[in-house]
Amino acid sequence: MSTIPDAADVLALKAAIDNLARQVAALERRLASGQASVPPQPLPGDRAVEQRSTIPSVTPDHRI
Numbered sequence: 268m269s270t271i272p273d274a275a276d277v278l279a280l281k282a283a284i285d286n287l288a289r290q291v292a293a294l295e296r297r298l299a300s301g302q303a304s305v306p307p308q309p310l311p312g313d314r315a316v317e318q319r320s321t322i323p324s325v326t327p328d329h330r331i
Contacts, residue, residue: 272280
């Protein structure tokens with residue numbers, strides 16, 4: 268049975284993708300500057316760990 272994601276699911280997925288894109292960009296900048304061993308600095312707009320728990324987990328059996 269197929270279910271259609273609601274707006275909250277779509278927004279949560281978009282937020283997760285945006286957060287991942289920021290992390291990749293920060294890693295690329297660190298690698299380009301040769302400072303891969305420096306811990307990452309939080310970016311403005313990065314989501315806190317508590318907020319991430321609202322993003323539904325994806326399992327092999329999860330179908331959208």
